[in-house]
């Protein structure tokens with residue numbers, strides 16, 4: 001038998017999640033069915049009791065969704081994965097399955113705005129506290145760990161400042177303190193092609209599959225990846241009972257399709273981003289470039305250690321007041337002003353008023369997110385064309 005576990009990344013992204021179907025279709029069909037037939041009352045009972053494998057109802061599992069789940073589990077090196085209706089569905093189902101009232105989450109101080117809001121304004125209402133720390137400073141983590149800590153949660157590179165956290169060190173410190181602590185890593189920016197947190201010692205990976213995993217800007221989805229037992233708990237409690245944020249079969253079909261080219265897309269995103277980062281770094285109108293591939297970026301060495309390539313995301317600050325900077329960005333013609341990321345198109349957004357508007361001014365400052373921070377998701381266009389677009393938009397700023 002051909003052992004897919006021993007195959008390379010490209011082979012896994014194409015062949016994992018092989019699905020048998022009556023017609024022998026090469027591409028797994030879209031099982032657009034909410035429920036599944038039992039051959040008897042007894043069989044239905046056995047399936048509900050977990051005594052027999054098989055499908056029951058698509059809020060629990062669905063054959064098309066399983067295909068996407070198996071691909072993501074194989075690529076992340078996890079025992080199992082769970083598809084959800086959004087990245088926020090994955091994050092909330094994973095967190096609700098990991099904590100109870102009285103527990104504490106230690107989280108990175110820079111996170112996607114809605115993740116921050118879920119912990120800061122949402123879970124806190126139910127007796128779960130969250131402390132936001134600079135996890136790039138490992139001494140801060142050591143000092144904050146307590147018997148109440150049940151989860152250490154981070155993004156790396158983080159949204160939107162690209163801050164890098166040493167996954168292996170955070171996992172080592174957290175597990176030395178208490179092996180039961182769940183280290184959860186949002187791997188949306190890196191994707192498993194660039195970074196595999198579970199292999200570095202993390203317990204759980206979450207994704208906004210809306211981004212690079214799907215890669216084509218036409219789906220909102222998420223994944224949780226980890227040990228089979230934990231994924232089963234998230235499936236039967238966090239997803240089934242707490243959030244109901246189920247991935248649709250059609251979205252799973254698109255994701256399985258998008259995943260077949262993840263490695264090629266990421267290589268191109270990274271190559272383009274490196275060229276654009278160097279161009280912006282040397283541009284007289286640009287104050288600062290945040291990109292893990294630049295030697296003068298704070299997290300450069302750790303990024304090099306734990307990532308295959310520095311990724312397709314970056315942020316910049318312009319040497320201009322807010323209105324002048326906005327006017328320059330409005331001149332972009334090829335690049336699109338939009339949130340989201342990881343699409344074929346280059347997307348540009350203003351973090352403080354868009355993706356991170358859930359932070360107050362003080363919280364933005366505490367997280368190192370400057371008022372002028374512009375986040376760029378570098379697309380798959382010809383890099384010369386992206387550069388030419390920034391060049392024409394920024395010319396009057398440089399004078």
Ligand SMILES: Cc1ncc(COP(=O)(O)O)c(C=O)c1O
Nearest residue numbers: 086087088112159188208210221
């Ligand atoms: C790093 C990160 N995690 C999670 C999310 C939430 O994902 P979704 O929009 O798919 O719910 C986002 C969305 O932008 C994100 O950037």
